[in-house]
Amino acid sequence: MRARLIENAVLVFAEKGTDASVIDDVVEAANVSRGTFYNYFPSNAELAVAVSEELANELMILIEDCVEDIEDPVERIATGLYLFLETVKTFPVTARFMSQSGLGIAGPESLIYEFLPPHIERAVGEGRFPAMPITITLDFIAGTVTAAVFRASLGVDLADHTRLVVVSILQGLGLPQAEASRISDRPLPCLEIPETSLLNRAERRFQKREADKKLTAS
Amino acid sequence: MRARLIENAVLVFAEKGTDASVIDDVVEAANVSRGTFYNYFPSNAELAVAVSEELANELMILIEDCVEDIEDPVERIATGLYLFLETVKTFPVTARFMSQSGLGIAGPESLIYEFLPPHIERAVGEGRFPAMPITITLDFIAGTVTAAVFRASLGVDLADHTRLVVVSILQGLGLPQAEASRISDRPLPCLEIPETSLLNRAERRFQKREADKKLTAS
Amino acid sequence: MRARLIENAVLVFAEKGTDASVIDDVVEAANVSRGTFYNYFPSNAELAVAVSEELANELMILIEDCVEDIEDPVERIATGLYLFLETVKTFPVTARFMSQSGLGIAGPESLIYEFLPPHIERAVGEGRFPAMPITITLDFIAGTVTAAVFRASLGVDLADHTRLVVVSILQGLGLPQAEASRISDRPLPCLEIPETSLLNRAERRFQKREADKKLTAS
Amino acid sequence: MRARLIENAVLVFAEKGTDASVIDDVVEAANVSRGTFYNYFPSNAELAVAVSEELANELMILIEDCVEDIEDPVERIATGLYLFLETVKTFPVTARFMSQSGLGIAGPESLIYEFLPPHIERAVGEGRFPAMPITITLDFIAGTVTAAVFRASLGVDLADHTRLVVVSILQGLGLPQAEASRISDRPLPCLEIPETSLLNRAERRFQKREADKKLTAS
DNA sequence: GATGAATGAGGCTTCATTCAT
DNA sequence: CATGAATGAAGCCTCATTCAT
Numbered sequence: 001m002r003a004r005l006i007e008n009a010v011l012v013f014a015e016k017g018t019d020a021s022v023i024d025d026v027v028e029a030a031n032v033s034r035g036t037f038y039n040y041f042p043s044n045a046e047l048a049v050a051v052s053e054e055l056a057n058e059l060m061i062l063i064e065d066c067v068e069d070i071e072d073p074v075e076r077i078a079t080g081l082y083l084f085l086e087t088v089k090t091f092p093v094t095a096r097f098m099s100q101s102g103l104g105i106a107g108p109e110s111l112i113y114e115f116l117p118p119h120i121e122r123a124v125g126e127g128r129f130p131a132m133p134i135t136i137t138l139d140f141i142a143g144t145v146t147a148a149v150f151r152a153s154l155g156v157d158l159a160d161h162t163r164l165v166v167v168s169i170l171q172g173l174g175l176p177q178a179e180a181s182r183i184s185d186r187p188l189p190c191l192e193i194p195e196t197s198l199l200n201r202a203e204r205r206f207q208k209r210e211a212d213k214k215l216t217a218s
Numbered sequence: 219m220r221a222r223l224i225e226n227a228v229l230v231f232a233e234k235g236t237d238a239s240v241i242d243d244v245v246e247a248a249n250v251s252r253g254t255f256y257n258y259f260p261s262n263a264e265l266a267v268a269v270s271e272e273l274a275n276e277l278m279i280l281i282e283d284c285v286e287d288i289e290d291p292v293e294r295i296a297t298g299l300y301l302f303l304e305t306v307k308t309f310p311v312t313a314r315f316m317s318q319s320g321l322g323i324a325g326p327e328s329l330i331y332e333f334l335p336p337h338i339e340r341a342v343g344e345g346r347f348p349a350m351p352i353t354i355t356l357d358f359i360a361g362t363v364t365a366a367v368f369r370a371s372l373g374v375d376l377a378d379h380t381r382l383v384v385v386s387i388l389q390g391l392g393l394p395q396a397e398a399s400r401i402s403d404r405p406l407p408c409l410e411i412p413e414t415s416l417l418n419r420a421e422r423r424f425q426k427r428e429a430d431k432k433l434t435a436s
Numbered sequence: 437m438r439a440r441l442i443e444n445a446v447l448v449f450a451e452k453g454t455d456a457s458v459i460d461d462v463v464e465a466a467n468v469s470r471g472t473f474y475n476y477f478p479s480n481a482e483l484a485v486a487v488s489e490e491l492a493n494e495l496m497i498l499i500e501d502c503v504e505d506i507e508d509p510v511e512r513i514a515t516g517l518y519l520f521l522e523t524v525k526t527f528p529v530t531a532r533f534m535s536q537s538g539l540g541i542a543g544p545e546s547l548i549y550e551f552l553p554p555h556i557e558r559a560v561g562e563g564r565f566p567a568m569p570i571t572i573t574l575d576f577i578a579g580t581v582t583a584a585v586f587r588a589s590l591g592v593d594l595a596d597h598t599r600l601v602v603v604s605i606l607q608g609l610g611l612p613q614a615e616a617s618r619i620s621d622r623p624l625p626c627l628e629i630p631e632t633s634l635l636n637r638a639e640r641r642f643q644k645r646e647a648d649k650k651l652t653a654s
Numbered sequence: 655m656r657a658r659l660i661e662n663a664v665l666v667f668a669e670k671g672t673d674a675s676v677i678d679d680v681v682e683a684a685n686v687s688r689g690t691f692y693n694y695f696p697s698n699a700e701l702a703v704a705v706s707e708e709l710a711n712e713l714m715i716l717i718e719d720c721v722e723d724i725e726d727p728v729e730r731i732a733t734g735l736y737l738f739l740e741t742v743k744t745f746p747v748t749a750r751f752m753s754q755s756g757l758g759i760a761g762p763e764s765l766i767y768e769f770l771p772p773h774i775e776r777a778v779g780e781g782r783f784p785a786m787p788i789t790i791t792l793d794f795i796a797g798t799v800t801a802a803v804f805r806a807s808l809g810v811d812l813a814d815h816t817r818l819v820v821v822s823i824l825q826g827l828g829l830p831q832a833e834a835s836r837i838s839d840r841p842l843p844c845l846e847i848p849e850t851s852l853l854n855r856a857e858r859r860f861q862k863r864e865a866d867k868k869l870t871a872s
Numbered sequence: 873g874a875t876g877a878a879t880g881a882g883g884c885t886t887c888a889t890t891c892a893t
Numbered sequence: 894c895a896t897g898a899a900t901g902a903a904g905c906c907t908c909a910t911t912c913a914t
Contacts, residue, residue, distance in 0.1 A: 033879045102320045143365025147357040172390030251896045469900045538756045575801040583797025608826030687875045
C-alpha cells in the first residue's frame with residue numbers, strides 16, 4: 001500500500017510539482033481512500049521526501065552495481081553520471097519528477113552527495129583534478145545535471161546530449177579536453193532496470209493513466 | 219503602485235517560493251487592498267513573471283553597462299558571470315528569490331539566455347571554446363549558476379566561492395585550466411547599484427519588515 | 437453580517453450543543469458562504485463565546501434597566517433572578533442554548549458573576565444574609581439557575597416553577613422562610629424585550645426555519 | 655476487558671469532555687485494538703453512559719452503606735451529600751469527569767434522582783421541609799452539587815467548602831439556619847473506598863499516565 | 873474474541889477572485 | 894482607481910466504523 005501510494009505520487013508530483021497540494025490526486029490515482037493516505041504519510045511533505053528517497057535510492061543502487069568494478073575514479077564518475085542521465089531520460093515521469101523537485105529536494109541525502117565524494121577525492125589525490133572545496137564541486141555537478149534533466153523533461157532530445165553534458169562536467173572539474181573526450185567516447189554500459197522497480201512501475205502506471213484518459217474521452 | 223507591489227512581492231516570493239499562495243501576503247506587505255492588486259496583475263503567476271523579469275532586466279542592464287567595453291568575449295562572459303554572482307550575494311533577498319524560482323522561471327527570457335549567446339558564439343568562432351550546441355552550453359551555465367545562487371541563499375559563504383564557480387564554468391566550456399585561472403584572477407570591477415533599483419528597494423523593505431517584527435514581538 | 441451569523445449560531449448551538457461542529461450548519465442557516473464565516477470568526481470556539489456574550493449582555497442590560505430602582509438588595513436580587521428565569525422561559529431557543537453551554541461557558545464574564553456580587557455584599561453587610569465566601573454563593577446561584585433553565589429547556593413547565601426556584605435560592609442564601617416567601621410574592625414586573633433584540637431575532641428565525649421545514653416536507 | 659475500557663474512558667472523558675471524539679484515545683490508553691472496542695460498546699455514547707452509571711452506582715452504593723443507619727432523614731440527606739462531595743474531591747479525575755458530563759448525563763438514572771426522594775418525602779412528611787414539587791427540589795440539589803463539583807474540578811479548594819454547600823442546600827430546602835448549621839457541624843463519617851473500585855483504578859491509572867508522560871518527555 | 877488496515881463522511885480552513893461602492 | 898466584504902472551490906485532516914484475517 002505504501003508502495004502503491006508512492007508509485008502514484010511520482011506521477012502527480014511529476015505533473016504538478018513537489019510543492020503542489022497533491023494528496024487528493026494521489027488518493028484518486030491510487031484508488032484508495034483519503035483516510036488510508038494518512039495511515040501512511042502524515043502530510044504532503046513527508047510523501048515528497050519518501051518518493052524522492054525511494055527513487056534516488058533505487059537508482060543509486062542500480063548505478064553502483066553497474067560501476068563498482070571500474071577502477072579509475074574519473075571513469076567511474078563519468079560512467080555514473082552518464083548512466084544517471086541516460087536512465088532518467090528513458091523514464092520521462094522520473095525526469096519530470098526530478099526537475100520539479102529542483103535542487104532543494106536533491107538535498108544532502110541525494111545520490112550525488114552520497115556516492116560521488118570518495119571518487120572525487122581519489123581523483124584529486126591522484127592529481128587528475130585540481131583541488132577544490134568539495135561543496136563547490138558537488139554544487140557544480142548537481143547544478144549541471146539538474147539543468148540537463150530539466151531540459152530532458154521538456155521532451156527535447158538533443159543529439160549527443162548526455163555525452164556532451166558529461167564532457168562539460170569533466171572539463172569543469174579540471175580534466176583536460178582531450179582526456180574528457182576520450183573518457184566519454186568509450187563504449188558505455190547500459191543499466192538493466194528491473195520490471196518491479198519504482199522507475200518502471202511509475203512509468204507503466206503513467207502509460208495506463210494516459211490510456212484510460214483517452215478511453216474516457218472517447 | 220505597480221512598482222510597490224513588485225517590490226513587496228520579491229520578499230514574499232523569497233520567503234515562500236514562487237508557487238506559494240502569495241497574494242494575501244503581498245497586499246498586506248504593500249499595504250494596499252486585494253482589489254488594487256487585481257488592477258495590476260491578473261494573477262499570481264503574472265506577478266511572479268513580472269518580478270522575475272524586472273529583477274533580471276535590471277541586473278542585466280547594470281552588468282551590460284559595466285562589461286560593454288570588454289573586447290575579449292571570454293573575459294566578458296567571465297566578468298558578467300562574476301558580477302552576477304557577486305551582486306546576487308550582496309542582496310540576500312534576491313538570492314533567495316532566485317533559488318526559489320529555480321530553472322523554470324529563469325526560462326527563455328532570462329538574462330543568461332539573452333545576453334550570453336553572441337559572446338559565446340564569438341568565442342567559439344575564434345576557437346577559444348570548442349563548438350557545442352548553444353542550448354547545452356546555456357543549460358550548463360544556467361545550472362551551475364543556479365546551484366551557486368542556491369548555495370549562497372542558504373547563507374553559506376565559502377572562501378573564494380564566486381571565482382571558483384566562474385573557473386569551473388570557463389573550464390567546462392572548454393577553456394584550458396591555465397587560461398581559465400588567468401582570466402578570473404584579473405582584478406574585477408564592482409557594480410554600482412542605484413539606491414532606487416528594485417534590488418535595493420526590496421532589500422531595504424526586507425530590513426524594515428524584520429525590524430518591525432522585532433518591535434511587535436517585544 | 438456578524439449579527440446575522442450570531443443570530444443563526446444561537447439556533448444551531450441550541451440544537452447541537454456548544455461543543456459541536458457548527459460552522460457548516462451556521463453558514464447554511466445564515467445563507468452565507470463558508471469564507472464569509474471566517475472573515476468574522478476565526479473558529480467555532482470564538483463564535484460560541486461571541487454568542488454567549490451577546491446574549492448575556494443583552495439580557496443583563498434589560499434586567500438591570502428594570503431593577504435599577506429597587507433599593508432593597510434582596511428584593512433586587514430576587515427580582516433579577518425572577519426576570520432572568522421568566523425571560524429565558526419565554527425564549528425556548530435561548531433556554532436551550534444556555535443549558536447546552538452549561539456552567540463552563542457561564543464563566544467569569546457571565547451575567548451572574550458581574551451583576552450580583554455588589555448586591556449580595558450589601559445584603560450581607562445589612563445582616564440579611566449570613567456571611568459566606570462569595571464564590572460559594574455565586575456557584576450556588578449559578579448551579580440552581582442552570583438546573584432550572586435546563587429543566588425549562590426540556591419543555592417541562594411546572595406550576596409556580598420560577599417563584600419556587602427563587603424562594604429556594606433566597607432561603608439557601610440564608611433568608612428566613614417567611615421573608616423569602618414574602619419577597620417572592622410581591623407583584624413582579626415583566627421585561628419588555630425589543631423586537632430587534634438578539635433574543636427575539638433568534639426566536640423568530642427559529643420559527644421561520646421550522647415553518648420552512650414543514651413546507652419542504654410537504 | 656470491559657472494565658479496562660471503562661477505566662480508561664474515565665480519564666479521557668475527564669480530559670476532553672463527554673462529547674469529544676474519544677475512541678482513539680481510549681483504545682490507545684487501554685492498549686487494545688479499535689476492533690475490540692466495538693466488541694464491547696456500539697459507540698461513543700454508550701460508553702459515556704456506561705462510565706457514568708458505573709461511577710455513579712459505585713459511589714451510590716458506598717454512600718448508602720455508610721448512611722443506612724442514620725434515622726433522621728435530614729441528617730441522612732446531609733451526610734449523603736457531604737460524603738458525595740468530599741469523595742469526589744478526593745478523586746480529581748472523577749470530579750473532572752462529572753463536571754464534563756454536566757447535568758445532561760447525570761440524567762434520571764443519577765444517584766441523586768434515585769436515592770434522595772424517599773428521604774426528602776419523609777422530611778416533608780415530618781414537617782421539617784415545606785412541601786415543594788419533588789422535581790424542583792431535585793433540580794435544586796443537582797444544580798448546586800454540580801456547580802460545587804465543577805468548582806472543585808478547577809482545582810480550587812475553598813476553606814470549609816463542602817460544609818457550606820451542604821448548609822446552603824439544607825437552607826434552600828427550607829431548614830432554618832440554626833438547624834442547618836447544627837446538622838452539618840456534627841462529626842461526619844468518611845468513606846472507605848476499596849482499592850479495586852473504579853474510582854481508585856481510574857485515579858491510579860491517571861497517575862501512571864502522567865508519570866509516563868514525564869518519562870517520555872525527558 | 874481480538875486485531876488493525878481501510879474506509880469515507882464530515883468538518884475545518886485557505887485563498888484566488890469578483891464586484892458593488 | 895482603490896477598496897474590502899463576500900464568495901466558493903479546493904484542499905486538508907480526523908475519527909467513528911467496518912470487516913477480513
